[in-house]
Amino acid sequence: MDAYAATSLELLRSLNRSDWLPPYDENAVETVFKEQRTHVAEFKALYEAGRREVDGVEEIEEGIKPIMSLHISTLHRNKRCLLAYQNHRTSKLRDLRFETSVIPPHLKKQLSKQEIEYFKEYDSLLESYQRSVGVSLTSFVGGLTGGDGCPSTNMIEVRVTKKGGAGEIVTDDGGTVDLKEGTTHFLKRGDVERMIRMGEVEQVRGGV
């Protein structure tokens, strides 16, 4: 076994390294669970070995107390790391819901099945809440999270990056635009906002 709590610490570091979320590391999580079980087993073994009765009172041998304490601390540390790992990921998922109601394909592969399920459940909860209060919390640009901030113009230039094209869209004014791969379009922001978030088109910035 590696140093105690090394795997759970590495999980947190992977969060720090990624732009959004790293792929859900099921193996690492399972390794932490195994480590937890080992700590519990070793703790129990030490307890059994060091336990003795003096004058009818149960005592633990003084020499093994620090080792037992180390095991308990490691158990708590691993637990906190795993909870932090999961909390960060679910927090990101909740933020994502305010940007798009569908998980973009390039982000979907980073998530576990349970996380995808969580997103769907959260989506339905949010939808039902919005219906009940009659207010859309996600209709303005950037949603609650603010996104890029208030746009300076309602039209933007976008470039289609999705292989094979992003398909046909119906614009606000009733027209249709075919977003073929490699083409560049100047459209209303609202027409392509969802696709930008899906990573199918990218906003062309800069000017001359």
Place this chain on the structure above:
Amino acid sequence: MLLDRSQLRNFYDQVVNDFHSLRKTVHILVNPTVDGLCSQIMLTKLLQSDSVPYTVHYVQSKSKLLKILSSPNAASNGDDSDSDAESVDPSDLPSYVLINCGSTIPLPVPCYVIDSLRPFNLRNVYSEDVYIVAGELETRDEADEYLSQGVGDGDYLTDGGEDEDTDEEDGVSESEGEEEEEEDQDDGEEEADFDDVEGRSEKKRKPNPQGEEVEEGEEGDQAAADAEADDAEEKEEEQEDIDPIKSMRSRRERIISYYNQGSCHSYPTSYVLLHLTASSRFSGDSGMLWMAMVGSSSCLQEGKIDVEGWREVAAGLERERVKLGELGTGMGAEVVMGEDGRTQVQTSQRGNIVREAEFRFCLLSSWSLYDAMYYSNYVSSRMSCFKGRGEAKLKEMLAKMGVPLDEAKQSWAFMKPEFRKKVKAMIHEYKEEYGLPDVEVEGFKMVTGFNSTVSSSDVALAVRGILDTGSSGGEAGVAAVAEAVDSLKVGGTSTEEGSTLATLVNGGNVGGRGISRGIALAKTDRVKVMEAAVSMVEKSEIVAYKHFRFAYIHATGIGANGGVKGNSRAGQEKDKENNNMGRAEFGTPGKLGMLANFLMDVHRENGKWKGRKAKPLVLLAERPEDGMYLVGAYNCMEKSGTVANNKFGRRFEIAARQCGGGEEKVMRERFDDFVVEVPRKTVQNFVQQLHVIMEQ
């Protein structure tokens, strides 16, 4: 219908009005050259300011252009059905704006065309629906001249395309023969003996700045011949009134002579578009001016305009620059007073454009002085730097200039200021002695981040380098065009150093994307071009026929005759033996053109391809990925910096027809008709056919 530059505003207003009144969307079809991309950026900026939605398509071939134009639903609605555009009500069609493409092929739908390539397809010229911005009045006069001669007879031009083609093709063979006979004779005789009609069109044609130098002399010499030709024509016209068959034949000959004048380029499209922006709210916009400068510089580098043409364009650009109030180095800089009230603190001059005569070195601001001289066409061809003696001569020049070799090989940005400051004066002192009299040329520079400067020609080279990486099309092509467009823009999302002009620092570590990557690619390209050229000369790979020279640039051991199998060990051994592995990159028009220019410059300067020995050069570069050879034909001019019409388009057309069709068909898809793609099995036959055609 031809429009001159003064009507550009009307053309633009029509597009905008069509959107506002008829809700016509705008589709911009761009040939992704440096000039084309600069023009696209200029036009889209105007449309953005008017809140007109648009779609930009990048088209590299005639078939793709026609596919988009012929399928209006595909363009506007995304339906890939092959519905005929001509059957659709024109008011339902979107507004098509074609940049640097389309003027030379008959367009099936109403379009607005801004294209520097000539000659225009006459069907477009006389169409009521196709608006072509000619860029200059001479071309319009020329077309009117043909119209007055009856070339533009509606019946003929609206005949079935196949019939028209057949007529033309039949005539071309005949005319080609005549033309080649003329080429064997002296220049003076060539004009005198030329067919009256053809001679008249040749002499009066002034379609572009670069053509003037070549043809003006002929005009002066042929004044008397003109008068005779006019008399003969009057008689001919009288006869035509009587004989309709002769009239038809005469008209056909005029059409043939019109197309046989060869392809050439007029003013750069970005320069023409500058006149549109000058009449808009962007008249004081330095970004638009910079785009025109980069686009025009690229045309000079690619041999689309000659040095005289560039001087004219540069003068026009300078007039616009002066209008911006940027009257020279440092004049546009803001100067504020320091806290003590006495110290002048110069703030950033970023974006400031200055006019400066620049040396004809290659990427000087991003390379070392030594490399910039060594790898430049101008210096290397005159001093033969690729030879030991030439390199010694270059070092000697640097020594006389008082620049230590270590400093000369140091990056220009990091060269000691004491040496850098005196380089200009010292080059002026020694340029005559070392045969570099015209080492300076008009240029423009922009101040980038941290007060670095970059010249328009360097940016053009860098963008061209990026575009060449995607010339094979597909995903690489899409990515290359996107990167090239981003590189041309000043700002952007990327904060990586060197990715845009705003963050470019000369001499700094180059980044992995954008303009700095383009500069790195341009350097690599220059090195490869020189290595390939030296290798070709050393191995005597250039073969001289009677009317042209040609050379194969093999990338595999297969060869044009298919003798060695591609993936076999023998083939690979042969690749190594012939050092062909790095030659696959010449399968792009840009690099092939660079190689041809360098070869011609070298041989012109050493006197081997001068006078009667100056024959066109045909290069055949193998592309291993699709088993094709990219074939380009280039005029070898008597004088450096001049340009003449390239007549190989028609010759290639006939040679391709002689080679037959089927799966091994010659592909004539590029807008520049002197570059074609020939299948490996056909390429030898193609060269032979070309020789036969020119021999006739």
